[in-house]
Amino acid sequence: MTHATASADMMHPPVPAEPGSGVYSNKLGMWIFLASDVMFFTALIGSYIILRFGMSEPWAAPGAILNVPLTGINTFLLICSSVSMVKAYAAIVDGKKYFLRPIPGKLLQDGGLKFWMLVTILCGAAFVGVQVFEYIKLVQHGLTPAGFREGSHYAELALADPVKYGAATAGLFGSTFFTMTGFHGFHVTCGVVSMLYLYFTKVLPEKYSPADYRGIETIGLYWHFVDLVWIILFTIVYLI
């Protein structure tokens, strides 16, 4: 599935561009929002780094509390949704408004905007679902934003092995974990809701065309940014 075809000026749909930035105003607005979101997540990640590495007591070992295989699958889901988003974008640039269309002589069908947007929405919703499941399990086993609940499974484990489970830093661990992944999950949820709205009001009625696909490009930028933030969060929260 290579797209080696050169397309003229595909990043700039024929809609009026702002004179200064050279892009249309919706896209410029999204980029400015994303720049501010960089600062928002920097504040969270920066606080986490400072709190974690400023502690003299040991932090919970990677994988001791958090379910890394499950989150690894979740990371994979988000990467898949990012690639399906960009495939949706490429589809509408090429004018493919349809769901699926057979390719002569091939087993796989050619996906259009409706197909790839649906895949993106489903993967995004699945990500949020898995994260909610993860939260429920963590709270059941005793990890709360205030630390390990007294008498819980994690509290007992931490008593037996205070170094591995970071008994002295459990409160910070819980609060930073839920704050960072919670705000990220909120971003994903907002993205899924926005994409669902676009899907029913614009994608299904075929209101996008190669001449104007601003909504798809703009929500795409947001979606890829959410994926980018998760890549960083997964590494620093789950693996390190």
Add this chain to the structure above:
Amino acid sequence: MTEHVRPNYILIWAYLFVLTVIEVAAAFLSHIPKHWLIIILVVLAVVKALLVAMYFMHLKFERWRLRLIFLIPLPLAAILVLATITEKIW
């Protein structure tokens, strides 16, 4: 008007997948010393983030004016963190 060849998105997806597998394997299966492991994992994460920004967000094909909007907060972010971490020193 600029012309460019559309990137192979499936190939980028494959890179992201392989890098994620390497990350998880490095974190749990290898016996690399902790401080080296942190550096390796952060570098891998930055490479993955760059792949997403350059190819999926099309920054590679945008003008510098637009790239700057995204790039300018990054040094500020680094200063914010470094200033707080090194607070003890000064």
